[in-house]
Amino acid sequence: MLIWRIEAKLSNETLGGHLDASRRPPQVDSVKRSELLAAFPEAVRTEAARRAIDDYRRAASQGPSPSREEVERAARAHAERLTGPRVRTVLNASGVILHTGLGRARLAPSVAKALAGAAEGHLALEVDLTTGSRGDRQEVMREMISKVVGGESSFVVNNCAAAVYCALSALGSGKEVLLSRGEMVEIGGSFRMPEVIEASGCRLVEVGCTNKTRLADYERAMNPETAVIVRCHRSNFKMTGFVESPSSQELAELARSRGIVFLEDVGSGCLVDTSQFGAPKWYRVQDALAAGAHIVAFSGDKLLGGPQAGLLVGDGTLMDRIARHPSARASRVDKLTVVALSETLRLYWTGRSLEIPTLAYLARSLETVRGYAERIASAAGVETAIEEGITEIGGGCGEGEGVATVRVGLASRDPIALATSLRQGEPSVLTRIERGRVWIDPRTLEPEEVEAVVGVLKSKEEWE
Known part of the structure; x- marks a missing residue:
């Protein structure tokens, strides 16, 4: 679009200088009366005209002044952007399946369809249609979680950090929580697990060393004020070499012997054996339950492949205490999350888990991906290289693994400049820059999206 061409002229030098009378920009009122803006509301016309005139001033201070026609077309481009969707859809060719910047897990088509219906209509969210009495929005999710994951009961809030916070607020506020120094992770957005624990009203007790924490370290740290042992999996970094930590089963047995709670935060929400796809075998939610954890916390929008949510699964009595705590209400999920999570879990239960894009992308054969790559390369108007690499899982699920x-x-x-033009184009294509090339990884593209990328490359008139 013209607007980007105007801005591109300005990117290499600092703006400065003054305009003489012959180069003064048109007036806002004059530009906003352009026929190109006639279909837009008054407020949009005014804002678009002001932005186009700002573009004019920047361009004119660097070189030839844009023409009146160019200013009006730039105003039209601004108006379209101002009235278009503020959050654009993107074709993810970045080489990361669970890209946090793109909203992590992509929902299955059947889930998206159910979401659309839920958004457009009313739901029996908290109404028992048989008796007409008040219902519980957790019940439909609880039923599916029980069928797919197991555990006596469950509780769902809006993200995994909130799940840990709610559990600790309800079960350990005012008491001590044990956490290994090797598990004091930063979970993203500069939030850290020790801060979440302290915000819940618990007193954090650091256990062991960064690289080695033994069962005896937990035993020595325990006293009558100890309420919870927390295990936080190192999902977004690796620790190798001279390292040691007790197993989840050992921690669960220790907690039970002392009458305290063992909470295991597995983060990724993996429910299947991922090694069948050629990926690393991730620790599953079911593994944590089998090891004896009282409560397992995990995310809904990572390897589970559903919406953003924080799930707590485990001991029924503890879940009841969590559900009655005020923090549970503050972190309550809305109707769209209830629908999206329930329908995603239903795909697992009915043997259709490969309809979930996250798992489908993991399972996609290398031959299929190679075919997509060759199709894309054939459309490029520049020299290309095709090479094997790694599609990362992302979303804090194993640093660099894929x-x-x-x-x-x-x-x-x-x-x-090339990556920027692809990203800002229509459709937007998110790529990766390495070794002086712009890389397109098609593993995370649907067949129709591969063709969309082909169309973008074929229609590109100028190659940066």
Whole structure:
């Protein structure tokens, strides 16, 4: 679009200088009366005209002044952006399946369809249609979690950090919580597990060393004020070499022998054996329950492949205490999350889990991905390289771990400019820059999206 061409002229130098009378920009009132803006509301016309005139001033201070027609077309482009969706859809060719910046897990088509219906209509969210009495929004999720994951009961809040916070607020406030120094992770957005524990009203007791924490370290730290042992899996970093930590089963047995709670935060929400897809075998929610954890906390929008949510599964009595705590109300999920999570879990229960995009992308054959890569490379108007690589899982699920892929590298004089043009185009294509090339990883693209990328490359008139 013209607006980007105008701005591109300005990116290399600091703006400065003054305009003489012959180069003064048009007036806002004049621009907003352009026929190109006639279909837009008054407020949009005014804002678009002001932005286009700002573009004019920046361009004119660097070189030739844009023409009146160019200013009006730039105003039209601004108006379209102002009235279009503020959060755009993106074709994810970044090489990361669970890209946090793109909202992590992509929902299955059947889940998206159920969501649309829920958004447009009323739901029996908290009404028992048989008796007409008040119901519980947790019940439909609890039923599916029980069928798919197990555990006596469950409780769902809006994210995993909130799940841990709610559990500790209800079960350990005013008392001590034990956490290994090797598990004091930062979970994203500068939030750290020790801060979540302290915010819940619990007193954090650090156990062991960064690289080695033994069962005896937990035993020595216990006293009558100890309420909970927390295990936080190192999902977004690795620790290798001279390291040691007790097993989840050992921690569960210790907690039970002392009459305290063992809470295991497994984060990723993995429910299947991922090694069948050629990926690392991740610790599953079911594994934590089998090890004896009283409560297992995990995310809904990571390897589970559902909406953002924090799930707590385990001991029924403890779940009842959590559900009655005020923090549970403060973290309550809305109707759309209830529907999306329930329908995603239903796909697991009915043997249709490969309809979930996260799992489908993991399971996609290398031959299929190679075919996509070759199709994309054939459309590029520049020299390309096709090479094997790794599609990362992302979302804090194993740093740098993933599955084999085949990707396309576009040669470019200015890789940053090329990646920017692809990202800002229509449709938007998110890529990765490495070794002076712009890389397109098609493992996370649907077949129709591969063709959309092909269309973008074929229609590109100028290659940066």
